[in-house]
Amino acid sequence: MQKARSLMVSMLSAAVLQLPNGVLEPVIPEQNPVTAARVELGRRLYFDKRLSADGTVSCATCHDPLKGFADGRPVGLGIKNQTGARNSPTVLYTGFNEVQFWDGRAPTLEEQAKQPLINPVEMGQPSHDAVVKAVAAVSDYAAGFTAAFGSREVTIDRIAQAIAGFERTLAPFASPFDRFLAGDKQAISDAAKRGFVLFQGKARCVTCHEFNASFPYFTDNKFHNIGVAMKGNFEQLAREAQTVIGKGAESQQAALAHKPGVEALGRWIVTRQPKDIGAFKTPGLRNVALTAPYMHDGSQKTLEEVMDFYNKGGESNPNLDGGMRPLNLTKEEISDTIEWMRTLTDDGGGSNFDWAQLKDLSTKTRAGEIVPAP
């Protein structure tokens, strides 16, 4: 029975997701098949600033379709101009991550969607109930919820499921590299082709940024310490960790992840395993050219900086992943690899929306923000 239901969810979702041949499907929770109604509702909620405490921030604020579904900033900028500690990852293809957040603390997209809503430095709502109230107050949503879930009742889980369903559809597979893989040998330059060979060979990228026909998302879904977090004072980091332990902070992983200093502990915050100190999730590389700056703290501004970082073997620290080592890439090899990385950008920046359909659903906007035409 279990298997039959999973199969049905898969088939239903497959019809909506339209993945290329042979590609493994993303993990879709059974209670949340990807249906057209849920996707549409999720899209509307994704852009709705009313979900934030002061009506100025929506998912699209930090995960902006016009900026590769990221925000171009080192770390996220939430309500009242507060900054967090983590770089906003792109939502494109994020459905293929096994867990969400740089430290993997959310096991599903649904769980991830719930956290920024109540994060004081992001959308700042006092509780999920406040979010539910805000959405329930919008009569426009009633029909959407009914179509998506069978009744107009608004719950935090339904909100999260709708947003997650929408996010799962953000997988265009429309990059020059995809066309190259499909057989168009002219789709990318010779330099990029050399870059792809380096990616799989001398540059040693592929072992963590896993890529093959079944899983073309450039992440092994594992956590590695490459030294980005560890350039500071180790003693200080240790002292911070001590306070974390002392307070029994298991339930406050999200808060820790945004606490300056402590957040550098990365995956350790979730697993408390010594080997996870300073380790962060391998991000995918699709649309990497759009999602500068790079790393979990946005500390590397360009792909050149990233390549130089890897070429020297990352940042030495006691917990550095043993796979990191100097690569001895030449300048030309580095530029070839970067050239290849640029071919991973989906046409139109991954945003294939009909802008006429998008409306800014709130009257408040933040100064300087690009607002899609109504």
Place this chain on the structure above:
Amino acid sequence: MTRWGRVVMIVAAITVGGGVAVRGLSEEAPRHQLPAPADGRSKVVGLCDGETSVTVTGLAPGERMAPDKAQAVASELMGKYDAKLQVAHGGTEHTQRETRVWEAELKRVVDEGYKLFHSPEIGTNGISCDMCHPDASITHPETYPKFQSQLKKVALLRDMINWCIENPLEGPKLADDDPKMRAMEAYILSTRKGVPLDPGKH
């Protein structure tokens, strides 16, 4: 022909006094000229090929062999027959020279592979394959092709050899048809032949 079938045929041969008729299509069946037995307690048993025979001793006149003795005789006859049958493609037997050449060539290639496998000159950092793989242990060549997690794709043995040369050994990879590559593969495969697979253990 089943084993019992052979036994029956040979037992039949004995009881009719040492000859087995091979029925041709229409012509008269040739008779197998068997050598005469040495004494009254011996029998010569002939095979249906008209050539091979075996002398059985210790039999009483007219005695019918016990099944296991008959089986042993049958096996000996078939063994001789099989040896006769070692024909090469084209229907000629392998010569001794040929067998010696094969063994010498195999030894040469495997020894070359052994040398390379134990050589710090394959890489640039002084590490040799036998440091992690003494006696080619944990190479598991029989498990290929398989998804190789370091390469994140399906690999053959030589792909992994090259990966090891480039990564832990920090050396230049070998062309697929490089004699050195083939020699190392030969060494690994021959050393691990018949070793029970115990993944990740040795």
Place this chain on the structure above:
Amino acid sequence: MPKYVLPKERERQEYQEARADLLQALPHLSRRDFLSMSAQAAAVATVAWKGFPPHSFQLINVAEAKETAPKFTIAYVSDTHILDKGLTHRFVRACQKAVQDVNALEPQPDFVLFGGDLAQLGKPEELSIGQQILKDLKAPVRMMVGEHDWYLDMGEKWREMFGEPTYSFEHKGVHFIVLNSVIVEDYWTEPKMTPMQRMLAMAQLDNPHGRPFTVGEAQRDWLKKDLAKVNKKTPVVVFSHSPLYKYYRPWNFWTDDAEQVQALLAPFATVTVIHAHTHQPLTNRFKNITFHGVLSTAWPWPYAPKGLPELTVQMVRADPFNQFDGCGWGTVTALQDGQVNKRYNLWDRNPMDVTFEQVSKGRKGMEQLAAQLKGNISWPSY
């Protein structure tokens, strides 16, 4: 868009459950693990976290019996196999990494044992580099010799730099013995091998013409005399490069006169052998003697196809992408009753603790350890 083809199913439910189990079990590995978030751990006084990296966390027995309380701890760094190929060579970096890790221990160990095979080919340059790196250790160092140090010049340089390879000393009521247990029968003089040829022959683990390691008659005599002065109730710890038992002869995981050496140690109440050479976690016990292997900093050996001691919980094979995997350093904690707890500080993995309590329970005790380690595995077995 190309037409979608339904891919295979995934066992999502199973995966979620296994993951939940894992996340639940990991922080609660042992009640002495200070990273545990259980109430017990929270109740215990926090340890000084100046000790980074993670492997430096000291074990403190919470509610142990007096006999099994720890008395003192020593650390070891072993089998560095340094090559003279520049200071960025991975073996050099690994040795430095171990030294940094040991130096970060809080409190510092009473002393650090170097387990042998400092150099790879016994060259003076290699030994020099190793000596320089070890000089950075804050705690005092006790040196032990391995075959890679010895057979280029039959120990001449080693003696000059580090003194006699065989010696003993007392420390906090424990009698420590250091042996040169890599003596092999001369097979190089007759065929007129050069020193480097001899060294290369000894360096090759799977050398089909190798001769087995021994302690040798001279050293056994020395040992006999040394032990004669020791009270039978005094705990004895023997440092030896070869295992002092017989594991796998083709790889010289072997001491040919093991029985005779063990016989000399038989009259003593508690004896522990800490041996190197095997580059892998190994546990063995025979009569009154417990044997623990130590890790190499340079590379891991696979487990041998035969002869593996029954008590050993094997580490999962190393990932060659990770130059430090399967390698590391460790500590030996002497308990009040003279037995020892052994810790393997595997890099990029969680530490592996083999306590005397587990060893004394035999296979069953070790199976408990294996079960704890199941959540520890970060790499598939092949």
